[in-house]
Structure formats: C-alpha cells, structure tokens
Amino acid sequence: MTSIAQNIKEIQTFVPPEVKLIAVSKTKSIAEIKEAMQAGQYRFGENKVQELTAKYEHLPDAQWHFIGHLQTNKVKYIAPFVQMIHATDSLRLLEEISRQAIRNNRFIDCLLQVHIALEETKFGFSREEILRLLDSPVLQELKNIRICGLMGIATNTENKDTIRSEFRGLASLFGHIKEKYFPSETSFSELSMGMSDDYSVAIEEGSTMVRIGSSIFGVRK
Ligand SMILES: *Cc1c(COP(=O)(O)O)cnc(C)c1O
Numbered sequence: 001m002t003s004i005a006q007n008i009k010e011i012q013t014f015v016p017p018e019v020k021l022i023a024v025s026k027t028k029s030i031a032e033i034k035e036a037m038q039a040g041q042y043r044f045g046e047n048k049v050q051e052l053t054a055k056y057e058h059l060p061d062a063q064w065h066f067i068g069h070l071q072t073n074k075v076k077y078i079a080p081f082v083q084m085i086h087a088t089d090s091l092r093l094l095e096e097i098s099r100q101a102i103r104n105n106r107f108i109d110c111l112l113q114v115h116i117a118l119e120e121t122k123f124g125f126s127r128e129e130i131l132r133l134l135d136s137p138v139l140q141e142l143k144n145i146r147i148c149g150l151m152g153i154a155t156n157t158e159n160k161d162t163i164r165s166e167f168r169g170l171a172s173l174f175g176h177i178k179e180k181y182f183p184s185e186t187s188f189s190e191l192s193m194g195m196s197d198d199y200s201v202a203i204e205e206g207s208t209m210v211r212i213g214s215s216i217f218g219v220r221k
Contacts, residue, residue, distance in 0.1 A: 004032060005039035007216045015210060019203055022065050024195075024213030026051065027220045030058045036216065037062060045086070045211050049074040056081055067151075067192075067211055069123050072096045080104050086151045086192050086211070087113040089124050091133055094142060101144035108144065111151040111192050114173060116166040118155045127173060134181045147182070149190030149208070150174050154198055163198050167205035174206075 002010075008023070015021050022045040025033050033044060033055065042061075046052035047068025056064050056078075066078055067086045072093050078085075079100035088094055088110045101108040112133070115124030125133065130150075133139060152170040154163040174191050182188035194202025194210035202210060214220060 004035045004216060008036060008039045008041050011212060011215060014200055015203065019207060020190075020209045022067070022192075022209055022211045023216050024067065024211050025055070025217065026068075026213065028217045030055065032217055033059060033062070041216075043083070045213075049077050052082075053077050065211075075100045076103075079108065080106075082108060084109040084111065084148065084190075086111045086209075087123065089113045091136060091138060094139065094145060098142040098145045106144065107146055109146050109148045109187075111149050111190060112147065114150050114152045114170055116152040116154060116170050118157075118162070124152070130173070130177070134177065146187045148187050149192065150177070151192035151209075153195070154193070154202075160198075160201060164201050164205060167193050167198075167202050167207070171206040 011021065020043060022043045023036050023041050024045040026047050043063045043065060045065040045067040046055065052064060052066060063083045064081060065084045065086060066082050069087055070085060070093060075096045085097060085108060094110065097108050097110060112130055113124040114130060115121065115126060150170060150173065154166045157163065170193060171191060178188055190208050191206055192209040192211065193207045196212050196215040199210040199212060
C-alpha cells in the first residue's frame with residue numbers, strides 16, 4: 001500500500017509545474033484530504049454539491065473546484081466559496097452562476113464543458129453549440145463570471161489513439177475560441193482535461209489542469 005503523500009509525489013514527477021493538479025476527493029474522507037494537504041496539495045475537486053459544502057466547512061483553506069454536472073437550483077450553495085466550476089454546459093446555468101456571484105459580491109471562474117467522448121451523454125456542449133453560445137449577446141452581458149477555458153472528458157477506452165485525438169480536438173477548439181473570442185483576455189487560459197488513466201496523454205496534448213482521483217486516493221467504493 002502506498003500512502004496518499006507518496007502517490008502525490010509520484011504523480012508530480014509526471015505533471016509539469018505549469019499544469020495544475022486537481023485532486024479529486026469525491027467519496028473520500030476529511031482525514032484523507034488532510035493527508036493530501038499535508039503533502040502540499042491544496043486544490044481539490046468534488047462532483048456533488050452537498051459533499052462539497054460539507055467538506056468546505058471542515059477545510060475552508062483548501063481551494064475547491066466543482067467538476068461535476070451542476071444543477072441550476074444548487075448554484076447558490078457553492079457560490080460563496082467555489083474556486084472554479086469546470087463543467088458548465090448551458091446558458092441558463094451560466095446566468096444563474098452570474099446572479100449568485102453578484103449576490104456574493106465575487107467573481108466565479110467557469111469552464112465550458114465540451115462533449116468530446118464517443119459515449120452518449122446529455123452533458124457538455126457540441127462544437128456548434130459552444131460557438132453559438134459565445135456569439136450570444138446574453139452571454140456578453142453576464143457580470144461577475146470569468147470564462148477561463150474549456151473542459152472535456154475523453155472516451156473511457158484502452159485505445160490511446162482515440163483518447164489522444166479527442167484531447168487534440170479539444171485543444172484545437174480551445175485555440176480557435178481563444179483567438180476569435182478572447183484574444184486579449186489572459187484569464188481565458190485553462191484546458192481542463194486528463195484523469196487518472198489518461199492524464200499523461202492530456203498533458204502532451206496541452207492540458208493545463210488535470211483532475212486526478214483514484215491514482216491519488218485509491219479506487220472509490
Ligand atoms: C471522478 C472524476 C475524475 C477523477 O477520476 P479518476 O479516474 O479517479 O482520476 C475526474 N473528472 C471528473 C469530472 C470526475 O467526475
């Protein structure tokens with residue numbers, strides 16, 4: 001059995017310093033998260049609102065990222081403290097995040113989730129949808145949110161070529177969007193892609209944020 005601290009150290013040898021490591025702590029205990037913090041890890045990712053708020057109350061000094069599908073009616077619970085929302089996938093959700101950010105007198109960083117995998121899922125924008133969203137005058141009017149980049153989840157497969165081409169496609173879309181919509185905004189700079197099984201490919205393809213759970217904390221029950 002390796003320890004959480006040893007796992008983090010091992011992963012850090014593969015993650016360049018400019019790539020941000022998000023430790024995905026969903027289902028894991030406060031004690032396990034504290035162990036990671038003692039090893040110098042301070043960014044954590046959660047995918048359930050209730051679990052995130054409970055953990056934030058215990059560990060307010062960590063940086064909390066919401067990486068799951070977020071329901072509009074739950075934005076208010078995380079708006080006071082969340083560092084970044086990785087998987088926004090509708091204008092309606094972005095509008096609510098903006099509203100709650102204003103109420104809390106803060107800015108909330110968001111990534112737009114793009115559907116890149118072969119699996120069917122309701123979550124994430126298609127390429128066409130994201131361009132339509134970025135052209136929408138409603139989006140331009142939203143206050144107190146910063147669109148910081150894109151997020152994607154590759155197909156769950158052993159085939160590294162499939163994964164690589166999905167990440168490469170996302171990186172290329174990121175470049176196109178950056179050039180067309182955010183040429184002078186330095187905050188549009190993040191590409192959240194890569195998990196335990198595919199983060200090295202993601203980094204080779206230009207990831208700036210890897211979301212790693214089981215390789216740090218062990219398999220989830
Ligand atoms: C659970 C999860 C991860 C981490 O997955 P591992 O395979 O355990 O590294 C990353 N991203 C999202 C969106 C997740 O839900």
